[in-house]
Each structure stands twice: as structure tokens, then as C-alpha cells.
Amino acid sequence: MEMQQIRYFLAVSEANNFTKAAAACGVSPPSLLRAITLLEQEFGGRLFTRDRGNIRLTELGRIAQPHLLQIVHESSEAKRRAKSLVHGDRSTLKLGIMCTIAPVHFVKLIGAFRRRHPRILLQILDRNAEQLETALMAGELEIAIYGVPGQPNAEKFHALPLFEERMVIALAERHPLCRETSVEIAHLDGEPYLERANCEFAKRGEEIFSKRGVTGPTVYVSERDDWVLAMVAAGMGYSFLPESTAQFSGVTSRSLTEPEISRQINLVTVRGRPHSATVGAFVREVMRAKWMGTQAIAKRDLPQVT
Numbered sequence: 001m002e003m004q005q006i007r008y009f010l011a012v013s014e015a016n017n018f019t020k021a022a023a024a025c026g027v028s029p030p031s032l033l034r035a036i037t038l039l040e041q042e043f044g045g046r047l048f049t050r051d052r053g054n055i056r057l058t059e060l061g062r063i064a065q066p067h068l069l070q071i072v073h074e075s076s077e078a079k080r081r082a083k084s085l086v087h088g089d090r091s092t093l094k095l096g097i098m099c100t101i102a103p104v105h106f107v108k109l110i111g112a113f114r115r116r117h118p119r120i121l122l123q124i125l126d127r128n129a130e131q132l133e134t135a136l137m138a139g140e141l142e143i144a145i146y147g148v149p150g151q152p153n154a155e156k157f158h159a160l161p162l163f164e165e166r167m168v169i170a171l172a173e174r175h176p177l178c179r180e181t182s183v184e185i186a187h188l189d190g191e192p193y194l195e196r197a198n199c200e201f202a203k204r205g206e207e208i209f210s211k212r213g214v215t216g217p218t219v220y221v222s223e224r225d226d227w228v229l230a231m232v233a234a235g236m237g238y239s240f241l242p243e244s245t246a247q248f249s250g251v252t253s254r255s256l257t258e259p260e261i262s263r264q265i266n267l268v269t270v271r272g273r274p275h276s277a278t279v280g281a282f283v284r285e286v287m288r289a290k291w292m293g294t295q296a297i298a299k300r301d302l303p304q305v306t
Contacts, residue, residue, distance in 0.1 A: 003075060005039040006068045008032050012048060013065055016055045073139040074274065093278040096125045096132040096144030099198050100225065101265060102244040105163075105291065113285045120278050128198040133157070136270050142279050147265040149204045159266035160283070160298040163291035167201060167261040168253040170228075170246045172235040183254045189214045192237030194228050195221040201261065205240055208259065264297075 011021035012032070022032040040047050047061035057065065097106065110122060125132070125141060132144040137156065145162070152159045169183045177183055185208065195218050199205070209215070219237050222228050226248070228239050233250030242263060246253040267286055269275060287299050294300070 001039065001042055002035075003072075005035045006071055008035045009039055009047060009061075009068055010065075010072065012036065012055065013057055013061065018055060069139075070273070076139075077276065091119060091276070091278045092121045092123055093143070093276075093282055094123050094125065094141050095282070096127060096135055096141045096146070098129055098132060098144075098146035098200070098265075099126045099223075100128070100196070100200065100242060100245060101145065101147075102242070102247070104244060105265075109285060109289045112289065113282060116285065117278075117281050120281065122282075129200045132268075136268065142269070142275060143282060144268050145265060146200075146268065147263045148200050149263075151264075152266060152268050154271075156271060157268050158271045159268045160286075160296065162265050162267055162286065162296045162298070163294075164262050164264045164297070165292060166243045166255055167240060167263060168243045168246055169256055170232045170239045170241055170248075170251050170253050172233055173250055173252050174235070175238070175252070177238075177254065178252045180254060182257045184258045185209060185212050185214050185256065186258070188216065188238065191216045192219045193217065194219065194231050194237045194239040196225055196228050196239060196241055197221055197223045198225075199240065201240070201263065205261075208261075265291075267298075 008021065008025055008027075011025050012018060015021040015024060018033060018036075019029050022029040025032060036047065043060060043064060045060045046058050047064060049056045049058060113120070113122065125135065127135065129146045129148050132141065132146050133152070133156075135141040136144055169177075169188070171178055171183075177187060180187070188209075193216050195202070220228070220231050222231075225241060225245055228241070229246070229248035229251055231237065232239050233248060240256075243253060243255075267283065269279065287296055289296070291297075
């Protein structure tokens with residue numbers, strides 16, 4: 001099996017077309033077909049259907065695909081590490097952080113990591129939870145910090161829990177509900193809603209509100225929490241967001257009751273995938289850091305040696 005054959009296979013599996021895949025790889029269609037045929041001989045069966053205009057992975061192809069993707073990823077990583085070693089380059093750690101987590105959680109962590117590892121360049125990708133999981137699986141990220149309702153898929157990902165925080169209701173300072181110490185969902189019936197497009201709890205929140213018969217017009221939707229909070233401060237409606245994110249001039253937050261909702265933030269890697277030394281260094285720094293004023297949940301949960 002040659003790396004070139006693997007790359008041709010992956011190109012066809014993405015394009016679902018031999019001609020387009022050949023063009024993307026810069027080879028002639030016959031050359032690509034010969035390489036795919038040789039690869040199929042090694043696997044002992046067809047990897048693709050051959051129906052005109054309907055090129056799809058066979059069952060054997062679907063089984064082989066993740067393993068061949070892993071080979072390409074590991075080959076690229078080996079080349080990157082070798083180049084860094086030979087040329088004395090700085091190492092780069094690609095870290096994904098969920099866009100709904102307030103930066104305040106990371107300032108001290110990144111500063112401490114920089115002091116201990118000055119030759120590691122930290123490259124941060126700011127995305128929603130779904131996009132981070134996709135980037136992790138594709139090998140675009142080595143590690144990510146995010147939270148989803150429930151837990152990340154345990155078969156695909158390894159997650160270290162870092163901290164929990166409440167989801168709260170954000171209100172303009174003069175909103176009548178600010179007179180209360182907490183807000184029941186029923187109190188929000190009929191209130192105009194300002195939607196955060198990247199909220200990881202959006203679907204779950206809709207289900208909870210619907211079950212309790214609470215409705216209200218959605219008057220604004222944005223991917224940016226600061227814009228949503230600006231609209232809240234202007235008295236245009238309320239929003240539902242993490243407590244640490246609800247810090248904005250003119251905005252007051254109130255805890256949500258019946259039910260109370262909180263989110264757990266995890267440090268996530270792809271299960272079974274070998275990781276660089278820079279990932280290990282970052283994980284150690286994360287375990288040293290304080291999260292919401294205390295040590296990481298994963299560290300607290302470790303058995304204590306006496």
C-alpha cells in the first residue's frame with residue numbers, strides 16, 4: 001500500500017467521482033483508477049461502486065476509510081515534527097475553544113502556559129461545539145475545550161471535565177423581573193426572546209420551554225453574544241446564556257429555576273489518536289489551573305492517595 005493510493009482513495013470518497021478526484025490530485029483518470037484497483041486488490045474487495053454517475057463507498061470502503069484517514073493524519077504529523085526538530089522551529093498547538101465560553105476563563109491559563117513553554121505557539125480556533133467536534137475528527141485540531149448537553153460521544157472522544165456553570169437569564173437592569181432573586185420559566189411567557197445562534201443548549205431549552213407551555217416572539221438572532229447582550233441592555237428582550245458570559249453594562253442576570261440548567265465544560269481529544277508532546281504539556285497546564293475558583297473537576301475526581 002502506497003501513500004499515493006491512500007490519497008487517491010480519500011479524494012474519490014470525498015468527490016464521489018473518479019474524474020473530479022483525478023483532477024483534484026493532478027493525475028489522469030486512468031492513473032487514478034489503476035491505483036484504486038491495486039488498493040482494492042490489497043484489501044481483497046471493491047472499495048467503490050462502479051455504477052455510472054453513482055460512485056459510492058462499499059461497505060468495505062466505509063470500514064477502510066477512517067483507518068486510511070488516520071494514516072494520512074499520522075504521516076503529516078510525523079513530517080511536521082521532523083521538520084520542527086531539524087530546523088529548530090517553534091512547535092504549534094492547535095486548540096479549539098467554544099465561542100460561548102468567556103475569555104476570562106483562559107487568560108491566566110494561557111499566560112502560565114506561555115511562561116512554562118515559550119517555544120510553543122498556541123493557535124486558537126473559536127467555533128461552536130459542533131464545528132469543534134468536526135475539526136477534531138478531521139485532524140484540524142489536536143485538542144478542544146467545549147461543552148454539550150450530556151457528554152461528548154465517548155466512543156469517539158476522550159473528555160476531561162473542567163468546570164460547571166449555571167445557565168442564567170439576562171435582563172435589562174430595569175426589567176421588572178430583576179426585582180426577583182431568580183426567574184421561573186413560567187415568568188418568561190410572552191416575553192420577547194433574543195436568540196444566541198451558537199447556544200449549545202438551544203434545542204434542549206426549546207424542549208423545556210415548550211413542555212411548560214412558555215412561548216414568546218424571537219425578535220433577534222445573532223452568532224455574537226456581545227450583540228445579543230447589547231440588545232438585552234437596550235430593553236429589546238431577554239436571553240439565555242452562561243453566567244460568566246452575562247457580564248455586560250446595563251445587563252442583570254438571574255438564575256433560572258424550575259428547572260435549573262447548568263453546563264459542563266470539558267477538555268476533549270480524539271480517543272485512540274496519538275498526540276504530540278505539546279498536547280501533553282497543555283493538558284498538564286490545564287490540570288494546574290483554577291476553574292471557577294477551584295481545581296478542574298477531573299483532578300478533584302482522582303482518587304486521593306493517603
